[in-house]
Amino acid sequence: MLDPAQTVAERLKIVQSRITEAASQSGRSASDIQLLAVSKTKPLVDILQAYHAGQIDFGENYLQEALQKQEELAQLHDEAQAARDICWHFIGPIQSNKTRAIAENFSWVHSVDRLKIAQRLSQQRDEQLPELNICLQVNLDNEESKSGFSPQELQQQVIEISKLPKLRVRGLMAIPKPRQEYSEQLQSLQRLQQLQDELNKAGLNLDTLSMGMSQDLAAAVAAGSTMLRVGSDIFGPRN
Numbered sequence: 001m002l003d004p005a006q007t008v009a010e011r012l013k014i015v016q017s018r019i020t021e022a023a024s025q026s027g028r029s030a031s032d033i034q035l036l037a038v039s040k041t042k043p044l045v046d047i048l049q050a051y052h053a054g055q056i057d058f059g060e061n062y063l064q065e066a067l068q069k070q071e072e073l074a075q076l077h078d079e080a081q082a083a084r085d086i087c088w089h090f091i092g093p094i095q096s097n098k099t100r101a102i103a104e105n106f107s108w109v110h111s112v113d114r115l116k117i118a119q120r121l122s123q124q125r126d127e128q129l130p131e132l133n134i135c136l137q138v139n140l141d142n143e144e145s146k147s148g149f150s151p152q153e154l155q156q157q158v159i160e161i162s163k164l165p166k167l168r169v170r171g172l173m174a175i176p177k178p179r180q181e182y183s184e185q186l187q188s189l190q191r192l193q194q195l196q197d198e199l200n201k202a203g204l205n206l207d208t209l210s211m212g213m214s215q216d217l218a219a220a221v222a223a224g225s226t227m228l229r230v231g232s233d234i235f236g237p238r239n
């Protein structure tokens with residue numbers, strides 16, 4: 001499906017047009033859907049190619065790898081503008097001894113999966129920095145192998161986390177089980193949208209639904225995603 005001869009900029013353009021297409025099919029405005037380019041395992045040059053093609057938000061899964069790229073970027077004098085513009089999102093599993101570096105070096109964290117992690121991120125966020133934007137990861141399919149809040153415990157936990165001073169709870173995130181069928185993808189993604197609606201009815205003010213990857217992008221748009229996390233369809237297959 002991916003043409004190896006295509007550049008990152010070309011693939012990015014194709015992904016953007018898929019988003020526009022999916023949005024128009026579900027009567028949504030593409031401008032309500034943000035694209036997060038997931039650059040895990042990919043070098044900084046690829047990130048810069050995407051940046052120079054207009055991409056601002058980048059998602060990383062592995063802390064050390066992300067910090068290395070950030071440092072590398074900070075040292076490129078010709079890319080000072082990119083270093084200022086790029087918005088870094090942490091989307092990977094979080095170990096509690098890594099929260100300080102995450103709180104200090106990212107603008108968003110999508111993978112907050114327990115109260116203790118949220119408390120640490122809030123405590124460790126620098127006073128000088130704006131609130132850290134977070135999404136709570138939901139284990140939609142109750143998979144043993146996946147982290148995240150269970151749908152049942154979500155409401156009580158979101159309320160607790162919303163009280164933490166240096167965090168801004170923006171919404172929910174999920175990585176559903178991979179499914180081939182559009183209708184099955186749609187069904188599980190709609191569940192996240194439903195959970196978010198329930199929380200907003202209960203008085204929360206969540207504006208972000210972080211869902212949809214290369215394989216379920218269209219279904220995610222139809223189910224109300226406001227932030228798609230796309231890796232391989234932009235940067236090519238991972239090693």
Ligand SMILES: *Cc1c(COP(=O)(O)O)cnc(C)c1O
Pocket residue numbers: 038040061091092175213214215229230231232233
């Ligand atoms: C890798 C990853 C993505 C991107 O997946 P693709 O299938 O490459 O688009 C999105 N979200 C998370 C949490 C990831 O780890």
